[in-house]
Amino acid sequence: MPDNKAVVYQGPGKVEVQEVPYPGFELKDGPGVNPANVGRKVPHGAIIKAVATNICGSDQHMVRGRTTAPAGLTLGHEITGEVIETGPDVEFIKVGDLVSVPFNIACGRCRNCKEGKTGVCENVNPDRAGSAYGYVDMGGWVGGQAQYVLVPYADWNLLKFPDRDRAMEKILDLAMLSDIFPTGYHGCVSAGVTTGSTVYIAGAGPVGLAAGVSAFLLGAAVVIVGDLNKERLEQARSFGCETVDVSQGDPQDQIAQIVGEPEVDCGVDAVGFEARGHGAEAETERPATVLNSLMQLTRAGGALGIPGLYVTGDPGAADEAAKKGSLSIRLGLGWAKSHAFYTGQCPVMRYNRKLMMAILHDRVQIAKAVNATPIPLDRAPQGYEEFDRGAARKYVLDPHGLLAKAG
Template identity: 70%
Template sequence: MPGNRVVVYKGPGTVGVETIDYPKLELPDDVVNGLGVPKKAPHAAILKLVSTNICGSDQHMVRGRTTAPVGQSLGHEITGEVVETGEDVLFVKPGDICSVPFNIACGRCRMCNEGKTGICLNVNPARPGAAYGYVDMGGWIGGQAEYVMVPFADFNLLRFPDRDQALEKILDLTMLSDIFPTGYHGAYTAGVTTGSTVYVAGAGPVGLAAAHAAQLLGASAVIVGDMIPERLAQARSFGCETVDLRESAELADMIEQIVGEPVVDAAVDAVGFEARGHGDGAAEQPATVLNDVMTIARAGASLGIPGLYVTGDPGGVDEHAKIGQLGVRIGLGWAKSHSFTTGQCPVKKYNRQLMNLILSGKAQIAKAVNATVITLDDAPRGYAEFDGGAAKKYVIDPHRMVAA
């Protein structure tokens, strides 16, 4: 049996590619021991990775801003070809090309039955919700690899209807595992609809995905804020307005210059807990974006918060930030009757419909996020460039299956 090369966290600022055992149709020990379930997983499938992406959430771990241990496998954005299935898998078969939601879900618990697959109760004994290759998320092996095991395969896998079409559109379809549904979730839960004016904080891949999703939902103006000129240019490349947060002007004033008033109908936080204050060279202020979106969202607005916030941050700016306790102006949000939606995106709620938008040519998500293909061995370089602010979404191609 061959080995399995996988990207691992080697310490703050460093990743490497190591060889581990080829996956088996078995559950992780953390899940088995914590939940008292059988180790054998006849409901699982093994996938050969077609594409797997570097995510900003991975970057938080690699920066040393979580409690991830050295040796943590990485990668939760997975698209692959089924190569083996357990005896209880009925509806996917070897040769199928499938998208894998980053949320691992059993399909059997109360949360899964309510469509809340991001907080499945049966896949992580530590707390609701699990993901591949992520700290404190159940011990599941990461998908920045050559092969990966997917449990509860009939429930979790989204099979593409045509193999050749899927490979042709793989740079768009690879975004279905996380950032396209996550960005869409941010815009949708912010209430974006026909004619809305929208502010998206952050021009990283999730922010760009949220901006593109807002366009698909019918927004009349989408404004993206960031401090990195290349990322702002990427947002403008597909029709967004931008504000440069290095400037000293008030955000509300910059919004007014674009839409004629200092507020928007909907706002999305696609930054999360490593937010910085405004102005060139501003220091980290983790509540900045949350306070920004409350400030510039109109009264009665909804706020979508797909940006990651954690309960343990060793690099937090103070003792409160280290446990995820931030200086949020909740009184402002209360006074304006804002609604907040936080937490992992329940990918399965959106991925089939977004797949259809891609296959019909109506969604151009790879173009919006500037999908850039690298090899598995190039993963360390991809992480370093992404950390430096590259306006790219790095797509790892472990088996050279992505067309040029």
């Protein structure tokens, strides 16, 4: 069997590319693997040769030491690749298929999966509903920032691209289907974005930029993106977003200058639990800032889509409450304004086929919008460092040099 190199978390601030075991159709013991999953047979799985596997802001939280992730964890949950082997229970996915892998691992059999809530599958994580590849407390399924990765429940989970050659022409765009494009779209859908909406998106990282693209796709009249990072704000402007520099103060004043009033129809949180303050507090971590700000600036009767990550364990938090995921949220304000809140993992399968069609038929250029930047797998540590410094890019790892050939 082939060698397998992967990106492995070594501890706060450090990742390395190392040799790891080639995947088989059984979960083995290892860093982060739930003991109850050790020995689990996966005859319904497929081995994927990664064509593209992306660095995500959620990975960055772990690498910064802001979770309880153990050293030795293979990272990565954004996977696009070719099926090279299938288990004996796989009926419809075939060797040679080019596929997108939703970051949610879902069985397709439980109540939640049958209701389309694939982000909270009940059968893949023994500790609680919901799972993902290469992520802390998510069941221990091995990460996909690797040359080869196992995908369980292949017939259910994998989205096959209908034409391989056509897909390879747009492979950077299609690589965004595993997470950030559906996640940004989900944030907008759950915030109620529709024709003529005014939308404020907190965060101009890749998910925030994907949300901006999604808002336009859904028909928004005005899309405003707020951030502290000037390069990322410039990237948001590159495809038509208005921008707010929250280091200059409360975003409401700047929003009023754009739309004529200090509120919007829809709010999206694409920042999550490492939020910083606004204005004079822009360099200070204030984890509740974004949520409280969105309640202030979203109109009464509006909705907040919250795809930004919040965790139950954050050892690097500024206070004891935040270490347990408890934040000082102004729930009374949201209640008084009759806001709807929608949180949690995006159920990728609810959107990925539709968004694939939008890409294949030139309705959207998501890779350009998020500045997707391919790099070799061996440069992953550098990609993590640059992303952590605020690079206005979405780094896409190229484990086999196939992106370079496609480009």
